[in-house]
Amino acid sequence: ITPTKAGIGKTTVSIGLALGLNKIGKKAIVALREPSLGPCFGMKGGAAGGGYAQVLPMENINLHFTGDFHAITSAHNMITALLDNYIYQNQGTEHVLKEVVWKRVIDVNDRNLRNIVTGLGGNVNGVIQESGFDITPASEIMAILCLAKDIDDLRRRIENILLGYKTDGSIFTVKDLGIAGAITVLLKDAINPNLVQTSENTAAFVHGGPFANIAHGCNSVIATKMAMTYGDYVITEAGFGADLGAEKFYDIKCRKSGLEPKLTVIVVTGQGLKMHGGVHISQIKEENIKGIIQGLENLEKHIENIKSYGQTVLVAFNKFASDTKEEISEIKEFCKKREVGFAINNAFMEGGKGAEDLAKLVVETIENNPSKKLKFAYEDEDPIRVKIEKIAKNIYGASSVTFSKKASKKIGNLEKSDMSKFPICIAKTQYSFSANPLSYGVSKNFDFEIKDIVINRGAEFIVVIAGDILRMPGLPKKPVAMNIDLVNGLVEGLS
Template sequence: MSDSTPLSGTGQSSTPLSDLDIARRAVLRPIEEIAASAGIDAGAVEHYGRYKAKIDPSKLSAPAPAGKVVLVSAMSPTPAGEGKSTTTVGLADSLARAGHKVMVALREPSLGPILGMKGGATGGGLSQVLPMDEINLHFTGDFHAVTSANNALMALVDNHIYQGNELSIDPRRMTFKRVLDMNDRSLREVVIGLGGPAQGVPRQDGFDITVASEIMAVFCLATDLADLRDRLGRITFGYTYDRAPVTVADLGVQGALTLLLKEAIKPNLVQTIAGTPALVHGGPFANIAHGCNSLIATQTARRLADIVVTEAGFGADLGAEKFMDIKARIADVAPSAVVVVATVRALKMQGGVPKDRLNEPNVEAVAAGVANLRRHVRNVERFGVTPVVAINRFPADTQEELDWLLGWCSGEGIQASVADIWGRGGGGDGGDELAAKVAAAVNGPSSFRHLYPLDMSVEDKIRTIVQEIYGADGVDFSVPALRRLAEIEKNGWSGLPVCMAKTQYSFTDDASRLGAPKGFTIHVRDLIPKTGAGFIVALTGAVMTMPGLPAVPAAMRMDVDDAGNPVGLF
């Protein structure tokens, strides 16, 4: 929610407070107390100040992962906001309040979008993970480690070419780029090696944002340090002059990259405002990569808690589908329940209401936009998992609108609850009803299944996703994409799952088409094998791997006071 949204039902001041203001008023417990409450052995805790720590899973005495997973997803995102992270944190606090042993597992925020326009990834209001300013601004340095590993690889590759190119790497067929944890459109396409023979071999290159790096995806899918090294070695960074793939193992530098990541791979422990333990670790993009926190953090949380509340990026068509078909295949992390977050405001926008009129009561617009929510909920059911709709309440929502939406859900046979976890979270009663329904779903019957088998062709996997999840009539492959399909088959990569890179704002590849469109085709412009992460990225529409900054970046309102406290950070 916005900084101008007042707290409600908390018994606190009615003066509008920002998320940062609320976070500052919270009383944090020393991180060793949070660790002890979660059952984490003292020897496994590595302090990063008073309120942050890394956890070494190899030093835990906790048993094998057994906790059940609740995945929080959402309807298609809009500028009106859905509050997925806020709901994730508030739900975990409410489950803890009901007596369940709970942990939160979230992604780390990317610095580029924070300084751009997205906002933070630590929740909001009274449902936040803390210290929110430190988490949003460098945290424990994990993203810097991923950036260093990525760029070390490319420095070693270019040095190999300069020193004689024993592997016959074709500089024109590089598929890996340097990265930076910043939105910077000027770096999308660059030329390196200019200035004469002593400066290297000139070639066209470019930068992606760090969260789009395959090393970030590998980092978040590795099961342990040995698996991390193996996956790094399998990364394909380019091709030879004979068009044979070249991997990190061919170059022999997977050990060095693992060395740069050996501390970062340990999950980060923090706390919610209510004192619920939270692991915040890893952060791949949800449209370019799989959009989930690290598998190591999820599995560590499952060793320590009975219920782990985690989230997947953007709507259920992107993050949740990838959680089911990519992350859940790697290890036993299939969700026992899925929460689909919706807001009256977002439904109005899906129904055609402009952002500046969302505070006006409009049941008709809610009804017009509810088709988007219906498709997301039905998609979750395709995986054999029970969905629960969390209606994240905003102050401008009318009771008539909320009652209509609850009635619609009831008529569709969908479990739903209104949650006021922004203003009454933090261990308050705003999420009690939602927590009860989620707990019932977790303990209910489940028959999880993937959307497609791995032995299906890549083309058919893509067609299955676009038809069954997006509701498209079919898929159109560009000439380069068709060539890539042949290469994938030739190189033996067709058994990998597919990671669709698509706009988050629409079921189509056109961000302007809201609601639940019909009669459209998804256009695949290219395919990128991510052989270390273990999936094939299908690029659609105009998805960018290096975002740009908006006309007025969020950084314009940020500062620090004389005491060193942040200003203007959400």
């Protein structure tokens, strides 16, 4: 469902389901994204599961792991440095660029770096120009790594990255810069999936980590397909709520890779439903049937959306200690009336044993009622505006969509190019169906405002910036970093 600050625990459930499937004798593998240092030390914390449903070693995975994020950061910024050198070396020549659209990235939440000026200090220090930083999970290199089918495809996509525009209005790419080979070399190890294990020795591939609110939110195609080679059942997750994660998983990852999910599981918590039902966060651990009932409207919209893709849907209730039998019964009855399977997940407390019921329901549903052929929210041939409107109106529930002058101009230019058939990747808040993070439940009768367009020519999708979403997060008043320490050689506070 739509995430709240109370948390949902989707990674814990994904891992728990893999544990449960293995517990009942099925060969299952889980394929997840790598955590980003920004949220790990910021507000969200780690992303390796929790309790008795974790991928291990948790501390390593949440920190530097195998260095994939560092390689992606280095590759992205190497392009920036070489581009800046090109601009410096070609001052006053016919090769000067009219506009640069490529920025920098770093895997740290740092609001001070969103907008910067480079090249200060005299001519020997480069050409003065505006720039800025995105967080590494928003890097186009990250998206390319996660969508590439092999090393050759990786290089092809890197060559196609749009860096800027020449004085005649034509595009300037990494291929024009002549450095695709060098950038591919930096990523030659990072493209290989990372194999780890869960707390119950279940195989887990952890590879790639784009955010779903500002990127496409899925682990790598290579890791997912490798898991499918070795497992009878593969569980993978898509970031944040189904309006962001599932939509992009289907409309970008599955569309481009040919993947066809047999089943989709929507993760729900009582605390999350209560927040969507108008209950204040300070009271969500108290029993509140009315809050649950009102919050179920959010779940219903997500179920409706998933079914529109031709998917069979199950609901996994991620159990917390404060949940009551009456609250759980209300959610179960809601699902029963809509002929949607329901199971409780208690893997956090009990590991695989706590996810056996969910695992049995998954197997039974796939065997007796698997998903139909995947439908998409829009067609490749649809005009860009139509693609955006179909997502905004049909998935988010918007009544109208408006475009800024900047966005309209960029869309007009794109429609004249071969990039018009690219899928859409909407960047918006994760806390709401709309672009307003405070609109809990189900947003209705709202206008969806498109502020800007970012062209990811190498990743082969169009990023659509909606509302006030930022591609570089800031830190909260009390970052998670304040709780992290090394005590007697052991990492504490990293969860």
